[in-house]
Amino acid sequence: MSLYDQLGGEAAVNAAVDIFYRKVLQDDRISRFFDGVDMAKQAAKQKAFLTMAFGGPNNYTGEDMRRGHAHLVAQGLNDSHFDAVVENLAATLKELGVSDELIGQVAAVAETTRNDVLGK
Amino acid sequence: MPKVIYGGQALEREEDQSVLDCLLAAGVDAPYSCRSGTCQTCMMRAVSGEVPERAQAGLKDVYAAQNYFLPCVCYPEGDLEITDPGDVGKLPAEVTSVESLGGGDILGIRLKPLTPLDYRAGQFIRFFKDEHLARNYSLASVPALDDELSLHVRKVPGGLMTGWLFDHLKTGDTVTITEAAGDCLYVSGKPEQNLLLIGTGTGLAPLYGIIRDALYNSHRGEIRLYHGSVTPEGLYLDAALRELAQQHPNFHYIPCVSGDNVPANARSGMVLDGVFADLPKLNGWRVFLCGHPEMVKSGTRKAFFAGASMNEIHADAFT
Incomplete structure (x- = not known):
């Protein structure tokens, strides 16, 4: 059974997206990077990210991720901010009752995007 | 072979080809990102045909x-006619009445479309003064x-459009509007859901339509309207x-x-303060916000943090 299926597929993504996005926006370490964005459009992007991190269907390209975050890297986006997002992701899954083992797997998938997000 | 009709052109589509790939193969500069149905960058609207x-x-x-x-x-079974999300046509309409509302600086305008117009309560149209000026x-x-x-x-002080509407528009005029x-x-299907509507100024207009649409559809959940005004x-x-x-x-x-001048039967204070004093938790509520951009922005954030789902917050900032 795939990671995505173990987590509960699209229903799990839907359950997680609001909780995750709320945490991110309320996290003083990273909230400034979301100033001025269209919240509804951003929520759709968060959903795409969660689907990918949950091992769901995606056509992830590092190039898109680099392009999408380049302006934030210019504003100082760095490893500490990436860590904060992964932390919020883990806390979201914990809140939804996901096991530590699966949370570790999701964090590992998210980790594969680090260099692209940070433009390294 | 099923066809995709876009911009008046019929494009041949292979059975296993997505509509996006069909557009791209035909040289259409269509926006896209995830290619897996999640990021919604490529969203378009179907005009005719069955959407799977x-x-x-x-x-x-x-x-x-809205298709x-x-x-x-x-991957549609048959032909599908599609259009870019923002594409709307123009039509003529006749002004049937112009009246002052509330005795202040707000004008109520009624129009009769001269060709059929499909719309939903809460939507907006673009109103043309001439080729160069529209709101x-x-x-x-x-x-x-x-x-x-x-x-x-x-009325916007010194506003070109509203100056014309207030001073020159009259019953019987024919004007141009968009679809x-x-x-x-309002979307029917959840008649028990609680609805919260927050508006400032003429942001009340779409909310008034949405409320009457909901009541017409026998909505049974609570419907709470907060209307904010300075005067x-x-x-x-x-x-x-x-x-x-x-x-x-x-x-x-x-x-x-x-x-300062608060009537006895109105609340004193900013509209959002009133809302969140009454409703600190909004889990399961559907929220509509219309009016001043700062109020809409701040209210959207507050409603989301109070527990409303981002998918059920509908905002329309008047700029």
Whole structure:
């Protein structure tokens, strides 16, 4: 059974997206990077990210991720901010009752995007 | 071979080709990103033909209700005619009445479209003075209840458009408008859900349409309208809304006045303060916000943090 299926597929993504996005926006370490964005459009992007991190269907390209975050890297986006997002992701899954083992797997998938997000 | 019709051209589509790939193969500069039906960058609207359910999975219900879909995961059985999301046509309309609302600086304009116009309560049209000058106005009317379109326009000091509307527009004039657009609207199917509507100024117009549409559709959940104004005159539908509240026990009208002159039957203070004092938790609520951009932005954030789902917050900032 795939990671995505173990987590509960699209229903799990839907359950997680609001909780995750709320945490991110309320996290003083990273909230400034979301100033001025269209919240509804951003929520759709968060959903795409969660689907990918949950091992769901995606056509992830590092190039898109680099392009999408380049302006934030210019504003100082760095490893500490990436860590904060992964932390919020883990806390979201914990809140939804996901096991530590699966949370570790999701964090590992998210980790594969680090260099692209940070433009390294 | 099934066809995709876009911009008046019929494009041949292979059975296993997505609508997005078909467009790209034909040289259309269509936007896209994830190609897996999640990011919604490529969203378009179907004009005719059957959209497969899969191509609307995860879309806001207000989008699905208007035949929006995701071309990257769309494999229709038959022909599909599609258009860019923002594409709307123009049509002529006749002005049937122009009147002052609430005795202040707000004008109520009624229009009769001279060619058929499909719209949903809460949407907006673009109203043209001439080729160079046009503004968007929300519709306060409901298709099932009203024969005419109804707009509420606040006078903007020194404004070119509103100056013309206030001084020169008269009954019998023929004007040009666009088809309706916008996703701040009532979607039936959850009659028990609680609805919260927050508006400032003429942001009340679309909310008035949405409320009457919901009541017409026998909505049973609580419907709470908070209307904010600086002055008492700005509560320009006060009488009509109080009457509506009398007729429908599940509808509650809470006028809020932020200036010094607060009538006895209105709340004192900013509209958002009133809302969140009454409703600190919004889990399961559907929220509509229309009016001043700062109020809409701040209210969207507060509603989301109070527990409303991002998919069920509908915002329309008047700029």
